[in-house]
Amino acid sequence: MTHRRTTQVTRAPQTPGLPPVPQARVADVQRLVIDWFSRNARPLPWREPDASAWSILVCEVMSQQTPVARVLPRWREWMRRWPSPADLAAAPPSDVLIAWDSLGYPRRALRLQETAAAIADRHGNQVPHEEDRLLALPGVGAYTAAAVASFAYGRRAVVLDVNVRRVLGRVFAAVEHRPASLTAAEKRWAGALVPAREHVEWNAGAMELGALICTARNPDCDSCPLADACAWVAAGKPSDPTVVRRTQAWAGTDRQLRGAIMKVLRTAHDELATSDEEQAVSISTHLLTAPTAELTADDAEALARLSEPIRKAIAAVRDLDADGTRTARLIDDLVRDGLASRSSTGIRLP
DNA sequence: TGTCCACGTCT
DNA sequence: AAGACGTGGAC
Structure with missing residues (x-):
């Protein structure tokens, strides 16, 4: 610890829920994060100097x-x-x-x-x-x-992802999470915490700490370089009852079905792109959207000619929507959005 | 086994 | 400006 006066504060604007932070604490935390990152950064290829x-x-x-x-x-x-x-x-x-x-x-x-x-x-x-x-x-x-x-360019920027916001919120404001939306005020507050030098290491280190140690659910405070400097730890790691964890509905959603349709198109294109013919990479829309009861013997033969991965991908779509009406509508959406295109024989990647 | 989780961008 | 957007791995 430095023995500078701890009442000195940054010039960060007053922000609801975000306290002014003593400059000495900021300097300590910056040093701890940067030093920790120099020893613990994962060796990812995009972090190489020549990236x-x-x-x-x-x-x-x-x-x-x-x-x-x-x-x-x-x-x-x-x-x-x-x-x-x-x-x-x-x-x-x-x-x-x-x-x-x-x-x-x-x-x-x-x-x-x-x-x-x-x-x-x-x-x-x-x-x-x-x-x-x-x-x-x-x-x-x-x-x-x-x-x-x-x-990429070493500019002094305020890099705020959910990891950084969580780390800063815990260390300086003793809050478990930050609200979902990032406000201009919070960005100004966080910007005042970015050091004048080694700001790249600060940005990367805060993200890495949030990704590896200061995680949302089970933070590994025993391994954390900031444990002794952390307001949230000092406060007994209070959970925030106002935080509602959003659990996105997934099963039964259009998103799930769209993903299954896209998988059919990727698989078909990947396996069948041996010629320039449209037909080779297209999947009959009928095989995806016909109600199961209406599939004919010809349809069954057509399916049988496809490889197992493609058949499985088609079956996944049909399992999610045996009726075929949602699939038909979502195919329209995919075409409109440029993720798929129609051909004379069916549907394919654009 | 399923339920939960991640959490930036666009509209 | 709340909600849509995909997937697979952790628990």
Whole structure:
């Protein structure tokens, strides 16, 4: 501990629920996080010094909503195939969606390709440095723009994801969670905590701490470098009764069924793309949407000609919607949103 | 086995 | 500005 006066506070604006923080505490916490990160950072490829800004942007978009372990193999494949934005912009969307695999939220893949085209066309194939220009790219919001500015270009940015918000909230405000929506006031408050130097290490370290130690459910405070400095620990780790954990409905939702339809299209395209014929990669809409009772012997033969993975993917769709009416409607939506396209013989990836 | 969880962007 | 958006692994 420093022996500076602990009554000295930052110039952070007064923010409801977010206390002013003594400067000395801030300096201690910054040092602890940065030192911890230097010893405990996972050796991820996008953290290598030679990682391109493009590779970092791709990683950040993939990592939205998705754990590192699932991102890693797809990110490697993407970087091998599309090492620059222009490479991705030139790829067929079907290849992009297949390479996205089951990362989830396939719209992110399409937006990433739109972003690649924008960078190739308007930014000389170079990922922009400025947060406001990054923010203008499709699929890039406040978090991703700040993360790229910080991690790819070393700019002093306020990187606030749910991990950082949770760590800062616990350490400085003794609260278990932050409310769902990120306000401008909270961003200003957090911005006052970003050090003038080593801000990249601070940003990355706070995220890493939130991901590995200061987790939402079972924080490993025994291993935490901030345990002695943590207001939440000092307060006895109070749980916040106002926090309602949202449990998204999943079973029976359109999202679930859409995912199953997309899996059919990916599987079919991947396995059947041996010729240029539309027919080869299309799946008869009828096989997906006909009520089970109306499937004919011809339909059964058509199914039998397909490979087992495709049949299983189709069966998954039919299990979720034996009636076929929802499937038909969702296929319309997918086509409208550019995730699928119609051909003379059925439905396929765009 | 299922239930819970992750949590940024867009509209 | 609350809700939609996908998936698989942890518990």
